[in-house]
Amino acid sequence: MDKRDTAFLKQQAKRVRIEILKMLTEAGSGHTGGSLSAADVVTALYFYKMRHRPDVPNWRERDRFILSKGHAAPLLYVVLALTGYFDTLLLKTLRKIGSPLQGHPCSKTLPGVEISTGSLGQGLSVSNGIAIGLKIDNLNSRVYCLLGDGETQEGQVWEAAMTAAHYKLDNVCAIIDLNGLQIDGPVSKVKAIEPVASKWSAFGWNVIDIDGHDMEAILNAFDEAETVKGRPSVILAHTVKGKGVSFFEGKVEYHGIAPTRDELEMALKELDGNG
């Protein structure tokens, strides 16, 4: 865990966004919008909140991060590389034949990936299982699980929500990336999930509602979640899909396509311009 330094973390989040854009452009395909929307939250986890040891990926006492929305793989790969799990040069191999950086995270090929994901709706169940195991072993490690808002349309998410509450898994912290968009359009149009906060609280969860791009609020949310005992916490992170690059922001079509070389150039200028 690093020290709580908001300015530093904001700087890291920017670096993370830049690397995501570069690797996606190099790959020529991949998920841009949902990687950028969750960049601040995941940066806060890897650079501040989580206890982990990049040199010992399987360290028994580590906190776990489960990327349930597996299509945000570029985001996970970047934070893993920047925190030292593997050489940043590997980022260039995203989605290429023979690369450990598969289109969606594969735990068999890449250290630091806890579980292979990509098929939505399954990560919270896995997080619960890990959390139960940690409790059996009297380890106070925590399990963080990132889900998409569209992803919560999957029934298994709510099965898992019930399980976590029933077994009082206060070592589980879910984060919903509420960017308001999925593939076919706005979540509210495809199939509305509102009211989100009261749903989770009715399922027995401690709900923390934040602006998912406000670094200070993110840190506070993670710190608060850790103090809540007897029930799991969910952080509702209100975000903008494609955040950080004006011409990607809020655009449903940038869910699953990579920037072109020109777009990358413009995006990098923009990001550099913003402090």
Place this chain on the structure above:
Amino acid sequence: MAMGEIVKDTREGRQSIVGKSMATRDAYGETLLELGKKRDNIVVLDADLSGSTKTGKFAKAFPDRFYNIGIAEQDMIGTASGLALSGKIPFASTFAVFETGRAWEQIRQTVCYSNLNVKLIASHGGITVGEDGASHQSTEDIALMRVLPNMTVIVPSDGYETMQVINAIADFYGPVYVRLGRAKVPAVMPAEYEFKIGKAYPFHIGRDANIVAMGIMVSIAIEAARILNDSGIDAGVINMSTVKPLDTGTLLNAARSCRLIVTAEEHSIIGGLGSAVSEFLSENFLVQVRRIGIKDSFGCSGKPEELLKLYGLTADDIVETVKEALKK
């Protein structure tokens, strides 16, 4: 030795089960309880069917290592996966149709793709579920599990073999699917039998025909072979309890020794043991093959014996199939 003969066994823990007619799910319940006593990294999950799957025994003895996930099979598979990631050995049980059907993609993505040490032990395989009818009878589970990379698929024939299977897979790393049954089955495996993953057990290799069977069909195949031998046809029986990986050595040896291979399974003839055997033989040794199984249909309500008759899974059906095929 004579087929199906029961010999007393004095090895520890085996006495109660050798030679005993019982449902394989009951043998599972007893074995799981014993395993729980010996090893504290065994955890058990169920989806509101612990009375039927027999995990209830373990639950009662070790409430802190038993997790009822409720009627949520997909979540059960995910939770079991998380427990495996924490270094536990999870045994997750429900009825075969829900375990492999409802949660198939969870098993594929989370268990098999990551090659996790999750044990999927399903009861109520096949049509001998009986009166509950087709919704609860699993006739596709072997096909569904066999197609998954990294998965091992085992169908024990009796209580004694089940006990050995459960112990063996606890010592084996990787995803395993074990199909158990609801109905009581006769004891068939001899006391000296040692189950090994991927090793078939030939009771006898016949010079005319060999019946390759799994699960409850092993005892039925033994009966069929007796009838055939009485009428002068040398028929053997192989218990192919591990459907994947298939014991191709034993299969090839049997195929080379005879003129006809018959597969017998309480499962669709599509995708199960019959398919596995046919796939191997068609590429490696040409011999006549006949598949006894459920012929691309759903089950229905009835008593187990009535259903076996209705779907052509009796000893007489096997005998007739063998005689018919050998005429050609």
